[in-house]
Amino acid sequence: MSESxxxxxxxxxxxxxxxHAEYVGGAPGFVALDPVGSAAAALDAARAFRPDLVLIDVYLPDGNGLDVLPDLEADSMVLSAASDAATVSRAYRRGAIGYLIKPFAERLLQERLRGYSRYRRVLESTPDLTQDTVDRARRHLLPASVQPTASRSLTEGAVVDALVAAGAPLTALDIATAVGISRATAQRHLSALVEEGAVEMGLRYGTTGRPEHRYSVRG
Incomplete structure (x- = not known):
């Protein structure tokens, strides 16, 4: 998933x-299309531009935004001041993958977008999905504060501890040495932690010009 x-x-x-377009533009890996202001315009824009994700309000001048969800042919999240249980339930029945009640802070929308990006990345990681992969992808759509806590293996916990103790980005080889595991094992756990969002990966270019992956604990 290289394109925004x-x-x-x-x-x-x-x-x-x-x-909201500014909020979207501030999330790495996302680009906001020109906003539209009606249900009819939403359907036209969805057909013309094939968005990956639609952020739609419930109250629109020509109808209820929830009525067009099945016809958008795109993932959708509802952003609305409507906070009654019937509307929220209907949104999810119509296929929404998320619901944010207005007004909300920029970080909340960007958190949902990061989760959506990870959801897409997990689903696109292999052509043949297992139930575990599907469940893992769905978990990324939940806010971080309410995601079920997955039990970490001792090795994965040791990898996180080594990153925290270092206080600076480390390579997979650095981690392998610190924890006492093979580089391949360290790489496998680091990849899982990056996918989970607990660890972030960056690049550093050495004297040879070849980029080197370096890892640090997010936040």
């Missing part, structure tokens, strides 16, 4: 739409 994920924002308040 395209996001269509549907909101009849152009100021709110522009604000």
């Amino acid at each position: 994920l395209r996001v269509l924002i549907v909101d009849d308040d152009f100021r709110v739409a522009r604000l």
Whole structure:
């Protein structure tokens, strides 16, 4: 998933739409399409631009945003001031993968977008999915604060501890040496932690010009 994920924002308040577009633009790996302000325009834009994700309000001038969810042919999240149980339930029945009640902070939307990106990455990691892969992908759609806590293996915990203790980015070889495991084992655990979002990966270019992956604990 190398290209940026395209996001269509549907909101009849152009100021709110522009604000949400700024939030989307601030999330790495995402680009906001020009917002639209009606259900009909949402369907037209979805057909024309094939967005990966649609952020749609419930209250639109020409109808209820939830009514068009099945016809968008894209993943969708609802961003709305509607906070009644019936509307939220209906949104999920119509296929929404998330629901944010307005107003919300920028970090909340960007957290959902990061989770969506990881969800896509897990689903696209292999052509033949196992139940574990499907369940892992779905968990990424939950906010970090309510995700079920997965029990870490002792080795994975030791990898995290080594990164915390170092206080600086480390390579897979650094981790392998610190923990006392093979480089391949360290790499496997680091990849899982990056996918989970607990660890972030960066690149550093050495004197030979060949990039080197370096890992650090997120946050």
